[in-house]
Amino acid sequence: MPAPVDHDARRRDVSEAVWRVLAAHGFGGLTLRAVAAEMGCSTGLLTHYFPSKRALVRHALEIADERTRTRARRTPPEEGLPALRAALLDVLCLSPKDVAMNRVWVSSWDRALGDPELGAAQTERYARWRAALRPHAEAAIRLGRLPAVDPDDVVATVAAFAHGLVVQALFDPARFPPERQTALLDAFLSTLANPPES
Amino acid sequence: MPAPVDHDARRRDVSEAVWRVLAAHGFGGLTLRAVAAEMGCSTGLLTHYFPSKRALVRHALEIADERTRTRARRTPPEEGLPALRAALLDVLCLSPKDVAMNRVWVSSWDRALGDPELGAAQTERYARWRAALRPHAEAAIRLGRLPAVDPDDVVATVAAFAHGLVVQALFDPARFPPERQTALLDAFLSTLANPPES
Missing domain, CATH: 1.10.357.10 (Tetracycline Repressor, domain 2)
Structure with a gap:
């Protein structure tokens, strides 16, 4: 039953890609298209995770908070x-x-x-x-x-x-x-x- | 012969509108559409001044530099x-x-x-x-x-x-x-x- 694992792994992949886009281009360069390009997937797939630009920005801030909280x-x-x-x-x-x-x-x-x-x-x-x-x-x-x-x-x-x-x-x-x-x-x-x- | 004066006045109006958009929404909110709404004109008119988003951002930075240089x-x-x-x-x-x-x-x-x-x-x-x-x-x-x-x-x-x-x-x-x-x-x-x- 690998489905739940795949789902979590995909979420992690998405988060990693969002982080890499942010670190390279900042919030000004954070678009569904840039994240899709970073993942090598379609923007359509990403709209499942981020129905709006605002949702993408909010997720990016959550990742930044999480990484700040748990950093060495x-x-x-x-x-x-x-x-x-x-x-x-x-x-x-x-x-x-x-x-x-x-x-x-x-x-x-x-x-x-x-x-x-x-x-x-x-x-x-x-x-x-x-x-x-x-x-x-x-x-x-x-x-x-x-x-x-x-x-x-x-x-x-x-x-x-x-x-x-x-x-x-x-x-x-x-x-x-x-x-x-x-x-x-x-x-x-x-x-x-x-x-x-x- | 009011034409040159009008042209300068229009440029000033555009710059004022760009500044107001920047001060209210920052660079993340700086779009041709927002500047046009601020001026009550069409975005088409603005493309004469700013053929690209990059040109708009560059002009905005010039205004910020100018205002910084000449401020009291x-x-x-x-x-x-x-x-x-x-x-x-x-x-x-x-x-x-x-x-x-x-x-x-x-x-x-x-x-x-x-x-x-x-x-x-x-x-x-x-x-x-x-x-x-x-x-x-x-x-x-x-x-x-x-x-x-x-x-x-x-x-x-x-x-x-x-x-x-x-x-x-x-x-x-x-x-x-x-x-x-x-x-x-x-x-x-x-x-x-x-x-x-x-």
């Missing part, structure tokens, strides 16, 4: 600043996989800004990310490694820095190789931090 | 950190006009990531922006207001912070009103700076 992360080191650093390193463009992931997310902002429902989802996504960073900021403050400022401001600031660096690195990988991104992050975190001797 | 800027205050602050305030989402401008640029990143020619133009745009910020960083270092680090690293860092804050503010204006953006920028710049007494 650095083992959390010591709490506070080192854990914050590790969480920020996790979002920079340090490997080809990171580049593909960030390329997809940055590209999704166009859709999200033009669609209230997708925009609200992106607002929530940002709020969740900042909430995930917050315990590290709180621990760093408690441990005396960051000044006693509002942790919400710390996470907004480090999230801003990390995403702004991601965008620059996507458009200029030669000027922003992984080593430079890491060095910029470390220099940035050390300016935020209290001097070690304090 | 803060009067440059005292050189160094104050001038750097003013230049960064110029890019935050502090007014409805700023929001529209940033919305268009952030939305354009999807197109630019998917098209080598547009991508190269965006790489150059970033390089020009950092080059424009650089004299302020150099002056701040010379005046002892910033530590003697590489000015290229300073401008990459402040550009990252500013753009990352712009994106968060676009998706969450309630959490990032103008006063908070300004306060976050000031706190960020003060962590970069040498203490005033040094």
Whole structure:
């Protein structure tokens, strides 16, 4: 009885093809035709999965969320600043996989800004990310490694820095190789931090 | 002989309509049909100006560049950190006009990531922006207001912070009103700076 297995495998194939189209062409290039070409199938077959462009975009965002949620992360080191650093390193463009992931997310902002429902989802996504960073900021403050400022401001600031660096690195990988991104992050975190001797 | 005037006026009308579509729907919503609806004309008329989707996108980017180049800027205050602050305030989402401008640029990143020619133009745009910020960083270092680090690293860092804050503010204006953006920028710049007494 191979049918259910085939069905799941086909769904995985479709998702893989959607992801490859996204990573290569962004949301602006995400069409049923492009996904069909990537799979070597007819667009007719795909309309079974995606009755509309909107359904395709929504599925693409689900894949991106799923891949973000389940991606390999650095083992959390010591709490506070080192854990914050590790969480920020996790979002920079340090490997080809990171580049593909960030390329997809940055590209999704166009859709999200033009669609209230997708925009609200992106607002929530940002709020969740900042909430995930917050315990590290709180621990760093408690441990005396960051000044006693509002942790919400710390996470907004480090999230801003990390995403702004991601965008620059996507458009200029030669000027922003992984080593430079890491060095910029470390220099940035050390300016935020209290001097070690304090 | 009103013909040449009419022609210019029509071009301006077209550009205005393209801008309004961009500000409302981003590049993902930029179609001949949407521009025609905005102008209350036929798409046929517009094909005279834009023989292809690509021509429309290119014109939209020219408008965005022109509007960015000619927009009102803060009067440059005292050189160094104050001038750097003013230049960064110029890019935050502090007014409805700023929001529209940033919305268009952030939305354009999807197109630019998917098209080598547009991508190269965006790489150059970033390089020009950092080059424009650089004299302020150099002056701040010379005046002892910033530590003697590489000015290229300073401008990459402040550009990252500013753009990352712009994106968060676009998706969450309630959490990032103008006063908070300004306060976050000031706190960020003060962590970069040498203490005033040094």
